Amino acid sequence: MKRLAAMLFVALSACALHAQGAVAQMEEDLIPPDRSFVSPERFGFEFHLGPYHPDFDGEDTFDRFFSDDSGLLVALELDVIGYRMQDTFYLGGGGGIGWAKFSGNTIDDAGEATSEETELEIVPLNVIGVFRLDALPRRWGVPFIFTGKLGYQWMYWTTESGGSDEANGWSLGLLWAGQVALDLDTFEPSAARRMDEEWGINHSFLFFEISGFEPNSDSLPLGDTSWSVGLGFIM
Amino acid sequence: MTLPRAMATSLKTLALAAGALVLAALAPAAASAQSITVTINSIDGEAVNTLGEYRLGLQDCLDDVELEFELMGVPSDKSTIDVYEGNNCNDPSRDSDDTDTCDYLTSFETQESTELIVTLNASVLGCMEGTSQQPTLWFLAVDSSESGEEVGQRYGTFEIEVDASAPNAPTDVEGGTGENQIPVEWETSDSDLDSFIIYIDSSPTDGDAGIGCGSSVLVEGQPPPSGGVTTKTINEANATSANLRPSDLDGTRAAVAVVAVDDAGNESPLSNISCVEIVPTTSFWEDYQSDPNAVDGGCPCAAVGPVHVENGWPILLALCALGLRRRRARAATEDVR
Known part of the structure; x- marks a missing residue:
């Protein structure tokens, strides 16, 4: 009887071990073969939000009508990465588009605001060269990326008053920007890897940017040194 | 296991009684089967939307607008449709003089068709200013073989939305x-x-x-x-x-x-x-134009001329060069593979 029980115990143990081995094999199958996958880096994408306040060459024309409107400027930028020195910097170029609208009231002969609306709408279009230095986060784990941009901007503008269009045109000039960004990959490297594997997004960052637009002398003086914040991706 | 005989008999009696009750409950429902479908087609000649959404206002009643209904499933062996407004107007036991709950409005000849277009005037609904009502119209088929008595089994209803209550002033x-x-x-x-x-x-x-x-x-x-x-x-x-x-x-x-x-x-x-x-006003653009420092008293940049665009060409060319270089590098990498 004891012998039979011992044989049964051995047989059951063998079955259990075999089953355990099979489960372990299945778990191994679930692990991706290559966790170090890195997708190609081709583009940079940025979404900008920030106030805009045309300086009008120091005249108070703009402030007289739109002093209460900071005209939130919403903008998108897409850069093509032309050259990449691994873990050091990107060099590329691209373009952007934005939109802002300023609303105020017309003024009467006494200079008092009436109830009638007057508006100015701008749509900046630009081409830019981009130099993005990311050696700090990639080499030493310091989460700051520095970016410089230089380009040319065509800012379409249109103005209306009392529901009727009054004028429109383009203001053209140089555009520059300096950006400091907080590299999000440094804080969540595993999430960054997953984003790359699933979405092809290599890096993501939050940024603060100072930019300047200097229209030439023939243009409506819509230039401004402004700031914006936003979210960017390297894809 | 067997039940005592007395208990079995009682259960059987109970079952029979329950069955009888169910039949009794179902019988009146069968007797008052509704078979005429009523839809509203138009109000004063204006078609009601496909969802049948409408509401009559006080002015509709005052202006006596025409309401056109379409009746489907009118029995061809009946000669007249009587129209009432009220509650339970299809009840055969209803007293014809009971005007508190059921008001006779009008009658229509059926013209030997199962479809009938009837027109009522909104004033018959007796809209009361300041109230909202939902009077029900009853369209009862009248059996011609029974001297114009309503049968009560072939009828259609339509609930009218009447809002004679004015909104608040702004x-x-x-x-x-x-x-x-x-x-x-x-x-x-x-x-x-x-x-x-x-x-x-x-x-x-x-x-x-x-x-x-x-x-x-x-x-x-x-x-x-x-x-x-x-x-x-x-x-x-x-x-x-x-x-x-x-x-x-x-x-x-x-x-x-x-x-x-x-x-x-x-x-x-x-x-x-x-x-x-x-009042005379000055807009942003007029104000800018009146500024002595305004560009040429206006804005010659209203059209993009070649003088302006050419300033941007170097950058465009640089971008193109970058793109080309990247493309060549990629092609070279693919060749190596």
Whole structure:
């Protein structure tokens, strides 16, 4: 009887071990073969939000009508990465588009605001060269990326008053920007890897940017040194 | 296991009684089977939308608008359709003199067809000002072989939505000033509104723009005047402002009041009276042009000329060069692979 029980115990143990081995094999199958996958880096994408306040060459024309409107400027930028020195910097170029609208009231002969609306709408279009230095986060784990941009901007503008269009045109000039960004990959490297594997997004960052637009002398003086914040991706 | 005989007999009796009760409950329902389908086609010649959404207003009753119904499934062996308004008008035991619950409205000949178009006038519904009602119309088929007595088994019903209650007048109406666009703003508290009507009296009696303003024809809280004013309709249910044009005014000043119109066409009383005024204004663009430092007294940059664009060519060329270089590098990498 004891012998039979011992044989049964051995047989059951063998079955259990075999089953355990099979489960372990299945778990191994679930692990991706290559966790170090890195997708190609081709583009940079940025979404900008920030106030805009045309300086009008120091005249108070703009402030007289739109002093209460900071005209939130919403903008998108897409850069093509032309050259990449691994873990050091990107060099590329691209373009952007934005939109802002300023609303105020017309003024009467006494200079008092009436109830009638007057508006100015701008749509900046630009081409830019981009130099993005990311050696700090990639080499030493310091989460700051520095970016410089230089380009040319065509800012379409249109103005209306009392529901009727009054004028429109383009203001053209140089555009520059300096950006400091907080590299999000440094804080969540595993999430960054997953984003790359699933979405092809290599890096993501939050940024603060100072930019300047200097229209030439023939243009409506819509230039401004402004700031914006936003979210960017390297894809 | 067996039940005592007495208990088994009792259970059987109970089962029979329950069955009888169920049959009794079902019988009246079968007797009052509704077989005529009634839909509303149009109100005063205007087609009701495909969803059958409509509401009659007080003015519909006063104007005695025509309601056209389509009846489907009218029995061909009946010769007349009697129309009642009330409750349980299909009940055969109903007293024909019981006018408290069922009012006879009219009758129609069926003309040996299972479809019938009938037209009623809204005034027969007896709309009461200030109330909302949902009277039910009953279309009863009358058996010609029984001397015009209603059978009660072949009928159709239709519930009419009558809203004879006027919406609240808009409040805090405030007129503005402008040269090409003179705003009027207001507030509302009703949710079933359809549009607004601005009443404009171009001969105000006193008051300054945006403050109190008198009018000999516009009186707050009273019905709108039938003449002596011009009107502008704003066909937007949620509107809280509108802009008048100088052409809407006969002169440079006017008193205005706003009336709300609900989706049954009922009009509210007049709102408070305010003033609008046409004044010369200076816009942003006019102001910029008058600035001595303005670019050539205007803006020659209104069109993109080659002089301006060529400043950007170096950057465009640089970008193209970068793109080409990247493309070549990628092609070389693929060749190596």
